[in-house]
Each structure stands twice: as C-alpha cells, then as structure tokens.
Amino acid sequence: MFSKMATTVHTPFVLLLFQIGVFSLPVSQTPQESPTCGYKSCHAIKPGMLNVHLVPHTHDDVGWLKTVDQYFYGARNDIQHAGVQYILDSVVDQLLKNPDRRFIYVETAFFYRWWKRQSGDMQDTVKQLVDEGRLEFVNGGWCMSDEATTHYSAVVDQMTIGLRFLNDTFGPCGRPRVAWHIDPFGHAREHASVFAQMGYDGFFFGRLDYQDRSRRKASREQEMVWRASESLVPPVADLFTGILPNGYNPPEGFCWDQLCDDPPIRDDPDLEDYNVEDVVSKFLTVAQEQAKVYKTNHIIMTMGSDFQYENANLWYKNLDKLIRYVNQKQVNGSNIHVLYSTPSCYLQELHRANLSCPYFPMRIDDFFPYADAAHDFWTGYFTSRPALKRYERISNSYLQVICNQMEVLGGPTSRNGSFGVGNSDTMKKAMAVAQHHDAVSGTEKQHVADDYARRLANGWTQCQVLVSNTLAALSGSSAPRVYCEHLNISVCPLTESSTFDPEVMWVFRRLCSTSLQVVPVSQATVVVRRDRGYAVNELLFQVRAPPMGYSTYSVSLLQKGPPPASPFPRAPKDIQNKVRAWRFLKVTFDPETGLLSSLSNLETQQTVRLSQNFYWYNASDGNNKDSKQMSGAYIFRPNSSTTFIISKTAKIETVQNSVVQEVRQWFSPWVSQVVRLYADSRVLELEWTVGPVPIGDNMGKEVITRFDTSINSSGIFYTDSNGREVLQRRKDYRPTWTLTQTEPVAGNYYPINSRAYIKDEKDQLTVVTDRSQGGGSIQDGSLEIMLHRRLLHDDVRGVGEPLNEASDLYPEGLVVRGRLLLSLNPPAVAANTHRPLAQEVVLQPLITFTEGLLPPNTSLPLDFSGLQTALPPAVHLLTVSQWDPDLVLLRLEHQYEARDSKEHSQPVTVNLQVSPLPSTFILLTGLSPSYRCAVCLSGEKPLPKTKGDPSVWEVTLKPMEIRTFLLRVRLR
Template sequence: MKIVSYIIWTCPAEKEGFINVHLVAHTHDDAGWLKTVDQYYYGARSQIQEAGVQYIIDSVVDELKDHPDRRFIYVEMAFFTRWWQEQTETTKALVRTLVNEGRLEFINGGWCMNDEATAHYVDIIDQMSFGLITLNDTFGECGRPRISWQIDPFGHSREQASLFAQMGYDGLFFGRLDHEDKKERMAKKTMEMVWSGSDSLGTQASLFTAVNYNLYQPPPGFCFDIYCNDEPIIDDPRSKDYNVEKRVTDFLNYCQEQANAYATDSILLTMGSDFHYQDANVWFKNMDKLIKYANERQATGSRFNLFYSTPSCYTKALNDHAKTWPSKTGDFFPYGSDAHAYWTGYFTSRPASKYMIRQGSNLMQVCKQMDAALVRQGVATNQVGELFTMKDAMGIMQHHDAVTGTEKQHVAEDYALLLHKGVVECQKIQTAYYEKELVIGNQVLPKVSYCQLNVSQCDPTEKNNRFVVNIYNSMARSVDKYVRVPVASGTIFQVHDPQGNVVASQTVPIAEYVKSLPGRVSSATVELVFLASQLPPLGSKSYYVQPGTSKDEHEPQNKFAISNEKVSVEIDDVRGLIKSVTVNGKTTELKQEFLWYPSKSGDNSVADKRASGAYIFRPDSDDAFAIPSSGITTTTYSGELVEEVHQIYNPWVAQTIRLYKGQEHVELDWVVGPIPVEDGTGKEIINRVTTSIASSGMFYTDANGRQTLERRFNIRDSYPYTVTEPIAANYYPVNSHAYIKDAVGNQVTMLVDRPQGGSSLHNGELELMVHRRCLYDDAFGVGEALNETAYGDGLVVRGTHFLILGDKTNSMKMARSLSHELYKQPQISFIPTSLSFSEWSALYKTQQQSLSRTLPVNVNLLTLETLNQGKYLMRLEHIYDVGEDSILSQPATVSIEGLFPGFTVTSSEETMLGGNQFKKDSNRLVWNVASTSNRNENGQQIWDERAIPAVQLKPMEIRTFIITLVRI
C-alpha cells in the first residue's frame, strides 16, 4: 500500500452537521529552561521543576499500547532519540507499531522546537534536518512529520514559514501572537490562514497556518495532569461528588466559545502542557470519560462530536472542507502578550551566548565539509571526532529558551558546556583533515592549535616567532580575509604566502580595553595583520610567519580621520564621534554613538508594573540617554593595511573604528561592560547611527539572515495597533542586516555578528541593542533577573557592527556578500614550527581545495555533509531576493558534474529541504486562498536522477540533493 501525504485511514472521521472537537494529547518538553537538558530528561532537581521526560515517554507508550482509540503527539527529537537508544527491541517494536498505526505521531520533528527570532536560517535547517533524518532512518515514511508545531516561541518569522513549506509540511500551528492581533482575528474568524512565506518563491513557500485558541494549554478547569488541581471526571452516580453533567456542560460551553472564533465547525483543543503526561493514565482516563459522556449527548440533540486526534488529522479535515482561506504576508513580530509586555528584549539577551552559538554554527559547517572530505578519502571519521556531539549541541542551542537567552543562569552555563564539547570534537575533525590533506608522503603533521581570537589570545603566535597559519574557507567561492593574531611585542614579523612570496603585513596595538578583557590570559600588546587573499573554495591556504628585518611603525597619530582608497571616516575633534563617512567620493553626514535605556522596574502585579527582563524590553524613558563620560578619548593608528581609531567613552564602553585597505565598509569593533548597576537601575545599551536620510518612518530588517522585511514605525499591517510602548513595540529581530533608505535610493546598512534587537525610532536613525543587564525578573517563568556576571563582575561583551553607505543596489550587493562572508568566516588554526619556509613547503602542502571551481557569486553551497555508503547531502541556495540586484537577482545555474576533484557523481536525487523525503514523493495539500494565486510557480522543478543536469536556482530558492560520489 503506497503511503502518500497522509495515512488517511488512521484519521478519525468527522460527523457532518456537528462541531467536531479534535482533542490533541501532547506534552511540551523544553530542551532546557529552568533545568538543564539532562535534568529534564532524568527528572533531576525536582525542587526547581517536577519534570522527567523519560518517564513521560514511558508512560505514554504504556497507555497507548492497549487502547487503539487513543493518540498522542511528540515533538522534540533531542529527548526522544535519547529515550529510544535506551529501549529494548521489544519496546522498539511496540513503538514502531504505534507509529505505523498513527497512534503515536511525530509533529515538528526537529531536534528541538526552535526559536524564530534569533535563530539563523542555517541553524534552523540543520536542527530540523537532524531530527527529520533521524526519524526517517528510525521509522520510515510513517514517522515523517507532516505538521510544524511551534506552540511556544515568542513571535513567528516569515522565513521560518517559508522553510517549513519547503520541508514539505502541510501546516503550521503556533500559540503566541500579539494580543491585539489575536483579538482582531477572533472577531473576524481569521485564526487560520495561508501564510505566504516568500515573495520570491510563490506557493512553494506558502503554508497553511493556524493559531491555537489557548496557547497550548488545556481548557481552563480541564487540566488532568498530576501537577494540576482541577477536578477529575467522577462518573459513579453513587458518589456524592458525582460531577459528570456539570463537567461535560462546562467543557462543551468552552468548545462553543472556541468554535465561535473559528471559520469551520472543526476545532482543535490542546490537551497538555509543559512536561505533562508523566503519569499518562490520569490524562487519558479523564479524557476517555469526557469523550464518552459528551458524545452520549448527541442522542439528545448535542452538536458536539469529541475524539482523539492529531494536528495532521485536523489539518486534513480542514482541507476537506474546501474552504477559501484568508492570506497572510509579513510576519508575527513583535509579540506583545499585553499592552506593556513586548517580548523584544530576548532579541539581545545573553549576547555572549548568542555570539558563541553563531561561531559554533560556522564551525559546524566547516566540520561537516571536512568530515565529508575525510570520508571521501577513506578515513573513518567516527574514530577521529564525534560530529554527533556538535550536531546535538547546536540543535539544542536553537531551542526557544537557549539562543534566546531566556533560561536560568545554571542552564546557560550548561548550554555553554554542551557547545564547548561539540567544539572540541569538531577541532579533532579539523586536525584530522589537516593531517590528511596537508601532509606529503608519510610525514607527521606537528600539533595543530586553535585560539580565542575574540579576546586576542593565542599561545602559538605569542610564544613562537615562527608559526604557520592555516586558513580554511568553507564558502564555494574564493574570498579574501584579513587575519589578525596577537604576537610577541618587540618582534618584527614577515609573512609568506603559500608560494613563498612575502605579503604585506602590519602590526597594530591591541586596544587597552581589549587587553583588559576579563579572563584574557596574554601578555601580547600588538596584533599582526595581513591579507589572506583568494582563499580557495572549500579549501585552505597556509601562511608562514617568521622574524623579519624591516621596521613596522605603529605609533599613535594626532589626526581625526582615517581612510583607504574607497572610504574615509572623519571624527569630530570635540565630541570624539564619527562626523561623516565618505564612500567613493560621496559624503554622508552622520553621528554614530552608544547610548543606554534605563530598564523599567516593577513587581509585575499588573500590566503597567511590568519589569524589563530576559524576555521583555521595557525602557523607563522616552529615549535613550548618553553614556556617562567625561569626554570621549580617541587615538588613531595608520598603516599600509589598516587604519583605526580607538575610542573610549568610559571604563565600560569603548570602540575601535576600523578601515581595511580595499574594503568599502566601516568596521565598528565594540566592547561593552561591565554595565554598572550600583545605582539600582538596569541598563540596556544600544549603538545608534543618526543621519539626515528621510526614511519616512520605514526601516528594514532581515528574517533569520535571509529575506528582508519592511517595518513601519507604530504601524501593523494586519490589525489596528494601540501605541502603549513606542520604543519596545517597534523593536524587531536582526540576524544579519538592518537598513534605512530614502526615496532616491540612499541607504545606511548595519550588519551584525550575532542576533540583536534593532529599530528606527526617528527618521534617519538606525539602532541596534548590543547588551543588557536587568535587575528585575519580568515574571514570565524564568524566575531570575537577567544580571549576567563573569569573573566577579558584570559580563563584558565584545562584538562588531559593519556600516555600509551607498545607493540601494550597491548596498544590498555588499550586504548580501559580506553577511555570508561574516557568517562563514574562514576558520583559522596554528602550527608552531622551527622549520624554514622551504623546509616546511617540502614536507607539507600549503594550499588545497575540495572544489574544482568556484560557484556563481549569487549561489551558496549551504550544506555538504556525509550520510552513509558514499552518499552526501548537498544544498545549493540562491542568496538574493527578487529585485535586489538587476543581475544577481536573476536565476543562477550550477552544474555539479566534475565539481569534486577526483570524484564523479554517479547518482543523485532531489529531496525536500529537510533531506528526509524525495521531492518526487512530496504531495502537499493544496489550499484555496483569497486574493492569491494558487499556482506553484517555482515548486515543480525536480532533478532527474538518471542524468546530472545543471541545477537552476531562482531567487531565494534552496534545493537539496542526495548525491553519490565515486572515486574516478
């Protein structure tokens, strides 16, 4: 029997003429929040929260096995995979039967339920694929989720909807949307819609979307978990507490209330909550009674029909209604749960953790590429480094209480430890890669070392005057990279490229505020800078550093401007701030400065007393204040490769303004912290650029690092918005870029190195929040103030913004290219040596690559990773949106024939984005949509596995393939 989009024969039949109530039994299991992942799984530290996931799955399976009418959905593969590995073959066989019969259904199926504001699209795809492929390998087609279930994230992204649609999902259910938006939708019965996820991809990226009526909680008074205090259904007429009639009546009254807000006579009721069903019998026994006694009333005229169901069966039932559904564009940010609780603080919360996750993501892409290269060379990589450890850690880090920074402090520390373990395993793979790829003959490669360059600390370069710098480029095109490494003071260095040519280099003083970073263990006072040019695609270059003879000047200069051949930055000699930036002869007057918002305090007893905290941004002022300073001091350094201004506001805010030779952007390297709170006031720090650009109340932010969305100050597209928090309610997530522009095309763009909140609160302004330290909890569950400390004081954070000025077309071209280069920054490692360059190059390769040619500049090799038996998962993406560039926004063509040196592609087949279903087998539900074409403009391209033709990519399109490589 062929299984298509739905195992239709397992779904319960609705009754025509009735209000059909789909009861969805579920548990929401956070992959860390108040407790760590391990503590949640094992049920440890119950004094914090009574929750043990292993017992939940045990109990549910036991209750399902003898009751064929019961159903249950499960979501988080990070937990289920761990449970599965502990089971006997008998239990596994039982679970397979439950899955095949549709009684246990996997929904969402990612490693976690990821956040949608601060997760990068690459990480979303990776963590979803990790879970989906695991499910596919374990249960086959019957285990493939058909519905995305984002019931707890704090706002919802258009790019996420697009990605889910491209993964083959038929629907998306979520719980949180702005309180005014929900009120409007309930009144108009538009709680369900078809969401257009991309202007470029048409219905290929459209997704049926439903808003849950009660978040993801059961109806009030009908929580039957062991943690709840609601009355059970007492159906013995002899008992004085007999309550069937009242309880059923109350339940059906609630069902009617919910039905009044929806457009059909089918409704979905969520019957479960956080870590429910640890004793599943309590839930199921009471729901059995509800179903029985409610349905008995049909004989006396009741119009309610109750049954166990799942979101996929509910979605199929709605599709069968053949109704025309309203459409949705844009996104669901920001999320306000009430008039004074806008969940926009978490866009920035825990900025050091967010940076670590972004760096981990970059490293994991490198790791997967190197692992694939090693496998092609016959190396058993599972004996080298455990890639699973990194995938597991990065999957967990995308959870909506991890990358968001909304977890307890001890959980944040555990997340960091998990990610550190993954990094260590990845570094083992990196080392094995270099040992395989760089060695000539039977030589042994000296020890490869990795450094904390974010704090300018590196023993191999500081304690040795001869060393090799290995630079790996994970992009499928050549890139240039300015390398900065701390070196011993007083030594002149000379840098040789892979061919032995001396390349220009420069030493630059390490800023005082970098040298004093807490935890830094280094005596270095200068950094060596050189340009690693034309790094090969999926390849590396090794640069050899030795003592030199020429003098390198790095004395401070008394000037208030820095420049290269394309850009100049003028500093106000009185205020110490940027005064203007000139790009290719065009000058823009602007001011760039750091400011702070005071955090609102409060006891959260009523909406107007809501405090600013881990989730909520609520400033206690109408605008940001100037950073306290007795005068900004500036020191300027100039040289052949880089010019920079070291700018100090006070002991806790400083910045380096930097221009590299040949680049058209300004680098703003900032250090913020420890944020002082001795005055009893929490503080939220922003970087603001002010210009004369007439931006007309509009600004633009990316969605998860991909498409760009227009934002309008104090305006929502889909509902009437009441201005109650004019600052916080105009903040949006920024993962890649934000910009303002005017009617004639002048544009100011800022790129980020980690997720942050951003806005434009006045014409010509653009601001990004970089750090926050709050003294009050905002009462949304975490139970702690966001008051991060390290080394005995408030947390110090170092980060970078990239400022681009120019016309719209050139700015977007630069932003797209640079944002990908920033995300996929080359990985750098070091090898101290006593050999001369000629001796080194005779024993070891100094350049190599794993691609035979570069891909087009508008195409990114998103994924290359090992599957099994000579098969690899490969994703290609078009990085431009429609209309962003007259040339680069055109379709791109890529041939993979001969792309991998020494190997030929012997088979290939296109899959859905998650890599868990062949595209030819996808049969998504088709929906009737109001005012929208239902034609799938871009969804019918399927690669024929019998040939290896060129792959065509349309703007914003990602195409995924399983390929087989055989050595020629």
C-alpha cells in the same frame, strides 16, 4: 563546475548524483506506508455537527529551567518537576490500553534518547503504534527552534537531524505532516517559508500579539494562508497556518495532569460528588464559545502542556470519560461530537471542507514583535545573553565551513586519523539543541546557558580532532594543530611563546590588506583579556583562502626591523582607504568630540551625515506608573523613552599604516570601540566592547548604540528574517491590523539576525551584525541596535531569575565584544554588498597554527581548493555534509531576492557534472529535507542517472530557491 575529490588518498571512485527535491530525505530503504498511519488513521467525524478535535500532547523544552539531561532524567525536581523519560514510558503504556487514543510528540532530541534505551520488543511496540497512527510525530526537528534569534542555516540543520532519525527509524509513517511551534515568542516569515518548502501541509502556533488575537477572534480569522516569500512563486512558500485557541494549554477547568488542580470526572452516580453533568455542561459551553471565533464546524483543543503526561493514566482516563459522556448527549439533540485527534487530522478536515481560498485570509508579513499585554513586549530576548548568541553563531560557522567540509574532504581518515578519533555529530547535536527557543534566545536560567555553552565546546573539541586529521592527510604534514579560540581579544599561547622575540609578541587578529604590518594591542583589549594573554602587538597581513579549501603561511622574525606603528592621541579629521587608483570609503570625525560625523562612498560619490554614540535605557523595576511589568530575559521595558548617553565625547587613539586605519575610542571604563578601515575594504568596521555594565546605582541597563543620519527614512527601516529575506518595518504600525502603541520604544523593536538598514531614494545605510540582536528606528534617519543587557529583576515569565550575567573571569559582570559592519550604497545596488557581506560574517574561515617553519624548498601543498571553479555570485553553497559512508549531502541556494538586484536577481543555471581530481579530497555541498508537494509545485523531476549528456547535470536556481542533492561515492 564542481570539483570531484576522493574520500581516501589515492582512491579512485565513481560519483553518482541524485536530486532529492528542495529538502527531501531518501526513503528508498523504508517499507511501504502502512494503510493506517498518517491521514488514514484519523477517526471519523460527524458531518453537520461541531467536531471537537482533542489533541493529547506534551511540550518538553530542550533545556530551560533545567538542563537537557536534567529534564530527560527528571533530576533537580526542586527546580521544576519534569522527567521526559517517564512521560514517554507512561504515554506508550496508556496508548496500548485503548486503540482510540492518540498522542503527538515533538522534540526528537528527547525521543531519540529514550528510543536508544528501549529493548527490541519495546521498539517494535512503538513502531506498531506509529504505523497505526496512534503515536504521531509533529514538527520533527531536534527541538522546537526559536524564530527570532536563529539563522536559517542552523534551523535547516536541526530540522534535518530530527527528520532523518524519524525517517530512518519509522519510514513514511514517522514523517511529520504539520509544523508545530506552540511556544516560540513571535513567529518569523522565513520559518514558514522553510516549512512550506520542506513539504509540511500546515503550521500551528500558540503565541501572537494580544491585539492581533483580539482582532482575529472578532473577525474569525485565526486560520489563514501564510504567503511566506515574496520571491518564490506561489504556492511554493504558501502554508496554511492556524492559531491555537489556548496557547497550547487545555481549556480552563479541563487539565487532568498530576501537575494540575482541576477536579477529575467523577462518574459514579452513587457518590455524593458525582459531577458528570457539570463537566459536560461546562465543556459544551466552552466548545460553543470557541466555535464562535473559528470559521468551520471543526475546532481543536490542546489537551496537555509543559512536561505533562508523566502519569498519562490521569489524562487518558478522564479524556475517555469526557468523550463518552459528551457524545452521549447527541441522543438528546446535542450537535457536538468529540474525538481523539491530531493536528494533521484536524487539518485534513479543514481541507475537506473545500472552502474557497478567500475564505481563509492571506498573511504576507510576520508575527513580530509579540506582546501579551499593553506594556509587555517580548523584545528583550532579541539581545539577551549576547555572548551566548555570538558563541552559537561562530559555532555554526565552524560546523558549516570547517567541520562538515573537512569530514567530507578527509573521508574516513578525518574521523580516525593520526590525531585520534573525532566526529561532527557532537557539534551537530549541540548546535541543534542550541536552536531551542529557550537556548540561543537567552531565556534560560544561568546554569542552563552554561550547559549549552559546554555542549558547544565539546563539539568544538571533537571537530578539532577531525580537522587536524584531515589537514594532516591533505597537506602531508603531521605537525600538531593549535586552535586559538580567543583571537578576538588577541590571545594565542603559541604565537605568544618564546619562539618569537619578546619585544615583538605577535598574534593574528584579522587577515587583511596587501602588506605585513605590526600594530600595538589596544589598551581596551589588555583590560578585557585580563590574565589570559600578554601579547603587546598584533600581526596583520593579507590572506586569500581558496573556496572550500585552505592556504598555508609561514611567519618568522627575520630581523627586528622598524617598530610597530605608534598610536597618537588625537582624533583625525578623517580616514579613507584606497588601493592604487581606487578609492573606497571616507570617514570623518568631529575634532571636538572624537565621534563619527559622516560616511562617504567615494566610488559612488555619496555622503551622509552619520553620528554614532552609546546609550542605555533604564530598565523598568516594576514601579512604573503605567504597569508593574519589569524588564527581564524576555521582555524589554524601559522606564521611559529617554536614553542616557554614556559620554558626549570619546578619548581617542589613532593607528594608521598601509594595512589598516584605526580610531580607538574610549567612552567610559566599560564602553569602548575601534573604528576600523582596511585598505581594500568597502565596509567600515566598528568593534565594540561593552561591560561590565555597572549596577551600583541599582538600575538595570539596556545598552544600545545608535546611528543618527541625514537619510530621510520616513519612519521605515528594514530587517532580515532569520538571515534570508528582508521585511519592511514601519514605526507604530502593523501591516495587517491597526496598532494601539503602548510602548514607543519596545513596541518598535524587531529581531535583527544578520542585517538592518534605512534608506531613502538616494542612500542606503546597512548595518551587518555578527550575532542576533534587537533594534529599531525610533526616530527618522536613525537606527539603533541593542548590544548588552544587565537587569536586576525577573520579568515573571517563568525563568525566575534576573538577567545578570557574570563569570569566574568577570565576577563583577560580563564583558562582551562584537562587530558591526557599515556600508553605504545606492538602494538599487545595495544588496550586491550586504547579502554576500552578511554571508561572509556568518560563515567565517578558521585559523589554525602549527609550530615551526616550512622548509625553504618544501614539496608540501600550501593551497588547496575543493572547487574547480567559483560558483556564480548569486549561488551559495549552503551545506556540505557527510550523509552516509558513501553519500554526501549537497545544498545550493540562490541567495538573492527577486527584488534585490537587477544584476543578480535572475535565475542561475549551475552545471553539477564533476570530473576527477587528484586524490586526497572529496566533493562537498548541501541543505535539508522535503515532503509534501515541494517538488510537484516547482514542476521538477528527479535528475536521471547520467548517460554522458551534460544537460542532465544542469540545475537552475530561482531567487530564494534552495535545492538539495545527494552525491553517492562508489569505490572501483
């Protein structure tokens, strides 16, 4: 049962619950759908003819070579000529001139900016265009998100922001009916599952592996049904999926943008360069050739590309002529009919063809990795810009766990309280922009990556004010809150101040264990932080924060006491942990090398040989004999399959006490690691530090860590898809087509968003990551993860600069620190550990500090929880977010797959009925939006308003199911 909390202190309220489907948005305030928008707005086709659907569109990256602002305003055209505001101005003007014309728009972040700057008359004009289906929104998210390096919770959020704006502004006519991911570099099954559950009728994309496309063309299988979940009962996660014929560009010779060189249609017969017959003849040939690789008498052509239609008159004048002159050929026996269309209108005609399901093949895997040529695998961006990837991940955690929840708990006080005006919107929009396929992917120019980070930092600042306001209201303490954002390198100015004894400089690193201990800061940390801090010791003690709440602790130096544990410079034979009679893990080391040698789960009596080290691949500089392709931001291409070991031995320093056992390893001046085992933990933590990656030898380096084990994995390993369902990967193999492997390393790399594992019948070794990374199992029993990349060449995919990161603090090259968590379990129960562990890493708590001590007999509340009772282990509170002043968005998910766990992979019923709590807080919960038949397909109906019958509040979640609700708060 969830607790009920008030939005303001001492304010009673009534809480009403409405179910809004899997992802659906409320539309009760919007007018009835216009009779001409949506599918009703589609132009008539001609049965028996080849119908060519022309789709005018622009693809507007929300940052790439220029920042978001620069793209919108058209600044820095010396980098790239692009101005989104002018595109929208021009398109609207041209749509008004001919009611037959159509246009689709995708990136809501840009449209939202443009819309706010329009007059009321212009807004009314645009609404009319939308109501008539002449301007149609597709996809509808704040951006077109990356599919490899994004976490599903952040993807759902960015979709929600965009879709909500479209719904609030245009009502049902603004609702996208198709998902449109024309530019991402490979496609994740979880994205398709989310789109299906959100109610989209279809999904179109442009990029897939060149070998896969070739086979699909030959067999006319470029359109399919994607079964995007092995847990959700079909057809809940089934989605029609189409592969566009030219990526997302026009057919060759038919680009009429100001950025293009193709000749316009010259239709004055008195002129010497009249070319109508040539253009029409060429178009008929192109259409007929394209029809050969699709199954129906309908084909689609994307008429537009990156940042096109800034002068829309060029496009539309020529498209008008093309349609007119091609269709005139029908009187001479041509069977080709051309029309302005949209992806949804094209999809409608495929549906009307009434083809049996086997007519379109079924797809059950994903579209990774993506290659556009034999040696050109786009698997480098799985790891590119690892620091930005980590910053995006912890920003998502801060938004979900702290900012959103505190805004709900504090109500209006959170946004305007004793510490000023704060909000969650800045962080929500910054996080939404960061999901773009050239943002968290790491495939942007450096100055753009800096801009993404700046936006996230601004979001943190606004959220910190909000959190301070809420904590002040909830705790009754108005002491200023201090947010230490560099705890991973033991930097916190408040705890390093003169308040503490200068010989015992304490900072918080990780909250753990059952007793308080002081340990010395490692030398690696001292080197990494440079002049940003001077703490010499770290304070460790256990914290048990209640769910959706907080705990308060006071730390003071009562006496100097015993000195901190002193490190000793030798490798231990082993380290192991236990609490009372319970023994958990044992880790052994090779005494000669100082490296890991085995891992044991003492509870299950499992032991595997486990060696780990750090290596690097020599990045191709384009002089390889097989290809001139270079490694870059997108593409991972080592010169060979050979790895270069950084060191065969590690220098060792060991720290052991009742809280933690640490083996600190130094492999080189630029690679170190802490092997860390907490007293009560069932996982082994490896904290790695890599950088500055040396390039004095003129070699770009792709740095990995590799785990070699005794597990008989038979060429198979497993990775998650955007943090949710897990897919099997087999070396040199693709489930739906016969692979000719040309890159034995890069061609076997896959995105790891939160976890990967190898297993045999007895043992499963799982590695949980703290950010998105690339990895593979190149040898049986081996699992490698790429940690850092520093390259000297551009890979000629548009970004135009090498991935060679530095900063003011690290001018000689970026230093990156991260964590990997290892668990060893029997395969049948491994998910019981790695699923909640992955969620725990993604959604971490926040530590805040205040100066001064609590009074001995304080009446201030030291603990608070927003939940009366804990949720069942299989149920995860995905989102809690303020929707409107009196509405809270609640999303619950079943976090286990159907095959995961005998114990947890069962339907779970949760009672949502709430009861009053003391004032100060409000209930929180949440997820995203749904349309199509997501509710119909699952047989669900909206929950009725309660009449005292507790059964109406019961919600049953099946494996991998997400349910969304709105909570309405009414003041008495």
